[in-house]
Amino acid sequence: MGTSLPEFVTSIITSTKGECDIALGNVIGSNIFNILFILGISSFVSPMTIEPKLILDSIFMIIITILTYFFAVKEKDINKYESLTLIGIYLGYLTYLINT
Secondary structure, X not given: OOOOHHHHHHHXXXXXXXXXXXXXXXXXXXXXXXXXXXXXXXXXXXXXXXXXXXXXXXXXHHHHHHHHHHHHHHOOOOOHHHHHHHHHHHXXXXXXXXXX
């Protein structure tokens, strides 16, 4: 949350100014950078063990990334219904995390 919140705020501001491509690229690019580069550097410095529960989280993240890609490529934008779908999935995922 700490590393993604600034990108989220920046994306909201750019979206209100009509620069939706920057918003989408900012969020996806930042998250991919955080996952691959920061996790890679951390693992290089101090090897990590992966809990089995994280495998499910990783699979969920990959599926949602693919879904977002299809939403964005289909009509070259993400409409309000697709946005509500993604928000609903996120809220459902948060509920799952809280209940497990």
